[in-house]
Amino acid sequence: MRIHSQALRQIARHAAAEYPAECCGLLVGRGDEVRTASAVRNLLGGERCDRFELDPVEHVRVWEAAHASGEDIVGCYHSHPDGQAQPSSIDRRLARGFGGPFGYLVVAIDGQSGDLEVFSGQIQEDGEIVPVPLEIIESADGADGGSPSAGAEDSAATA
Numbered sequence: 333m334r335i336h337s338q339a340l341r342q343i344a345r346h347a348a349a350e351y352p353a354e355c356c357g358l359l360v361g362r363g364d365e366v367r368t369a370s371a372v373r374n375l376l377g378g379e380r381c382d383r384f385e386l387d388p389v390e391h392v393r394v395w396e397a398a399h400a401s402g403e404d405i406v407g408c409y410h411s412h413p414d415g416q417a418q419p420s421s422i423d424r425r426l427a428r429g430f431g432g433p434f435g436y437l438v439v440a441i442d443g444q445s446g447d448l449e450v451f452s453g454q455i456q457e458d459g460e461i462v463p464v465p466l467e468i469i470e471s472a473d474g475a476d477g478g479s480p481s482a483g484a485e486d487s488a489a490t491a
């Protein structure tokens with residue numbers, strides 16, 4: 333999975349804001365490339381159990397916005413407050429309902445240090461979550477407030 337650094341920062345902020353509750357959201361982009369992360373209300377939020385359920389109304393809104401800009405929902409993410417950066421057994425069971433291939437990020441957040449650890453995986457067609465390498469794309473545009481990059485942008489990354 334390739335993820336733009338701004339999307340990763342959105343996820344980190346969301347996980348920290350919801351701590352000690354578990355946050356969840358959707359990954360928007362194309363193919364295996366995640367350009368943005370959209371926070372979605374966790375219907376089970378507030379309880380400190382290892383469980384999340386995406387609000388279906390917000391899920392549809394994210395889908396509509398993604399399609400309006402020619403993108404798609406390519407994965408989901410959720411946090412493990414003071415937990416492990418890997419899918420729990422409940423996660424693995426619930427992943428079967430998503431229908432792969434679908435990106436799957438788990439962000440473990442340490443409440444004391446604020447440290448984050450990321451698990452990057454993909455739900456296969458059979459519903460299994462397998463680990464995949466995470467490649468971070470430094471985004472030149474938006475959200476950073478950085479100076480405009482002078483470098484030429486690669487136009488054709490091989491898919």
Ligand SMILES: [Zn+2]
Pocket residue numbers: 382383410411412419420423438
């Ligand atoms: Zn989980």
